[in-house]
Amino acid sequence: MGDMTTFNIDSGYFEGLVRGYRSGILRRNDYHNLVECETLDDLKLHLQGTDYGPLLANDPSPLIVQTIDERLKERLVHEFTHIRNQCVQPLAQFLDYMTYGYMIDNIILLITGTLRNRPIAELLPRCHPLGQFDELATISIAQSPAELFNAVMVDTPLAPFFSECVQDENDLDEMNIEILRNKLYKSYLEDFYAFCKKLGGTTADVMCPILAFEADRRAITITINSFRTDLLKDDIENLYPKCGILFPEGLKYLKNAEDREEVRRICERFGPYKDLYNGVGDGPNDKTLEDKFFEEEVKMLMLSFEQQFHFGVFYAFVKLKEQENRNIVWIAECIAQKNKNKIDNYIPIF
């Protein structure tokens, strides 16, 4: 009741805006047209007939796929920033939470680039614009997570997520960067979940299942990808976010899993993930597990628009636009490489 009567005072305009943006998301017909293109210039022409309009008009031929990706990202950032610059609390904090994931990715990118002796001027343009913050350029001076926290991160919004990493005196090498990335993301996800729960109402009803799914996705992906590494089981368990459906029993089983088949058996025990592995395989017509996760995520995000007066629509819009960007870039790659065998391996939204 409270949401219905008070939501529109501060956030009604922005919900309307986001629903307008959502109606511009590409339909199946648009994807059919894009798939039929022979060159990237054809793709550019067909995109002009969609909500994107003259997105690529200022980019001369021949186009490259990276340019298309950059322009799509700029459009998303423009729309997001337009909302963020005008909204008030608590929507402002909610939108800020959405940017913390990108900040973590940018930090990891810069640390890895510094390990590779890349100049900071080359690395900064590769950072995601939604994850920009003032102290980003100074990250390269840190040699360990503790130094990174004390010298750079202590005054940033990500400071609370560093609590588990600050005691770590190990140098920032490839293993530790991966552990740092996953620990930061775990803390961020748990904190975001707690924030949504605290907001309560329809926002909590919509966002908590979405974030729980994200937590479980990360746990399953970390488990499968860790089979190739020397990570200890206790270290792996410390990387699992604890706000998912799999917590606590499922995570215990995942920690002790030895191969992909065992992970499959564990997932089949939990209702929402029972059908996750249907159609997953290594054959030419099979889907990958990542594709199934994307499909499930799209379904949940689309359902969030069925309810009104909650912040979940903002999160859903950004994630759906990201999926759309991935789809367009995938189609562009298949066209550029003249390999259309798997051009239909995108995930349609409508």
Place this chain on the structure above:
Amino acid sequence: MNPVVTDENVFEVLDKISDYEQLLKELCTIIQDGHILLSRAQYDLGYSAINSTYLPEPGVHEITPTSLLDVSENDRFSLHSVKPDPKSGVRKRKKGGCEDKKKSGDEKSEEEKKKPSKTKLAEDPLNWFGLMAPTSLVQAQTRFKSAIERIVEISNLKQELQESLSDFETLTKDLQKKCDVKPDETNED
């Protein structure tokens, strides 16, 4: 002995040409698949996770080869994979922090300290993109590895084909010479 060009010689050459073309087609397909899987890895993780930032720089990073090419006496190539040194590459996390760092520093010889050392990266190129590489990236690596094996096969087959063609030409020339000599002999009779 009279040189004889038999059908078998001809078929041998034609078979090798056919095998050569087949291997070239397979190589193109494998490399195409590798690139599309690389694009799929970018689809899964984003451009920021899979790009040239993570590649090593020659001269700055010590790059360990994963395969070695041997050349035999008869100019035939063979590929051997290099087993990664279990002590190098991605290190296990140190427990105990600063004390362990000091100990490892003392153990370095004076010579090693004087030489400007290149940064050693993980030996498996998959680990350059983070330790949790997605399935598509692993599959892309497998494709590119089989592409290298195909290239070695193609090079060896090309050598054999050139040798067979050279033998075939020699036989044909000898036969031609014999044919040219024979009319003179019949005239004398």
